[in-house]
Amino acid sequence: MRGQIVLFGDSITEQSFRQGGWGAALANTYARKADVVLRGYAGYNTKWALFLLHHIFPLDSVKPPIATTIFFGANDASLSGKTSERFHVPIEDYKKILRKIVLHLKECSSTMQIVLITPPPFCEEGRHKYLKSLLGESAPELSERTNEVTGQYARACVETAKEMGVLSVDLWSKMQETDGWQKKFLIDGLHLTQEGNGVVYQEVIKLFNEAGLSADNTPLDFPNHSEIDAKNPEGTFQQKCF
Template sequence: MVGPTRPEFVLFGSSIVQMSYDRRGWGAILADIYSRRVLFLSLSPPADILLRGYLGWNSRRAVNVLDQIFPKDAAVKPSLVMVYFGGNDSMGPHPSGLGPHVPLPEYIENMRKIASHLKSLSDSTRIIFLSCPPVNEAVINENIRSGSFSEMIRTNELCKQYSEACIKLCQEINVTSVDLFTAVQRKDDWMNTCFIDGIHFSAEGSKIVVEEILKVLREADWKPSLHWKSMPIEFSEDSPYDIAAADGKTTFNPSSSTFYWEIQDDDTTTNIINLCIKT
């Protein structure tokens, strides 16, 4: 532990989560955005974004480790948990009986169990489910033909079924959701720009994920708000040790800046390119 205990934002899921810190991924962007944001000014340090992603996992495996990853007797309960399972569940069954496929009715019940467990942690723990995004079937099939994978059935029709089931469940049990299947397909040429391998998000795809998450956080009626612009900034006071401004008489306060990312949020764009800083 470094310094005081921080509020926890946990990303829980399969490889979409595990790889979210890679290639300017959506987890890394969120960690940057929230690196100086606190829940209560002078009462809490900035939020830590914790990665709990497991490549190849499905909802069945997730249910089996809920008590280990989210123990009910933990001293610190997460303020926000973002959950993604569905892509591997939605794969067609392998002839051998091996593989991550989970029948749709079981997937729904597994996601219900995950939501129930997370709700039981604390009245202040907020939950967001991310639905199954689309895939580039042509690229996936090319990988199969190249011998990278065994026989694998992964189609947009199956992704759509599991995505819709996740959204419907969230409406039923009052859990906030992000419809990634629809959001990704709003972008022109999404199949060629949003993925690195037909499945996992590229930098362009990750920006869509972040924009959708921030939209949900901005619109959610949560007290306190977990949207980054609504949260106070840690150590935000001006300092003579900040970088000198162009006028040579004042300093530039960088505390509200984010680095490297281009995020569309709340009808404004924060453009951070290379080492330039813009607020």
């Protein structure tokens, strides 16, 4: 009946249905028009996400998604040799895997709109404060990520999107255009505030609109109540749904 918009990513996707979340906002925008399907996996990097790909996007699906957002990189960009080393994926591997994911989705459907989203910027100070509030004195002194390295992954993500001819949101750059992005958009140096979620929503919806997927142009699955002939609803539904 309706198309599906799949949100595939890490914790920033998994948390996108929290209060003010970008996923919930998309679901609200596309209510009665498309289903927004949450496939966010906290802590996952692209290497691990690759194991889920064929499960979430089976090649033999009779109804592949009309659009998919791919939002990984925040974990891949963890530094090697630090506390979060296990999440680290070398940048060349990150690019290779993004390519694999895009190729797989293109194989699923030649009409699917594919949007790569870069990791958001990272704030070392915000992250350290958060970890200290959580772990006290045992919080690591050295940051497990840096904004500079995360930026390298963001550029790799945008480059890959260009190479592959798919859409991208450069969230890392976009957020840093706003003064005070560190606290305005990030809760704990890494995850998004409601305002940060708002940026993701705005950027994604802008791309969807440009790609001809705007909610305004997507038909309702069933008649608007104002179209229903109250004296002969059978007539309306026979005409519109069968």
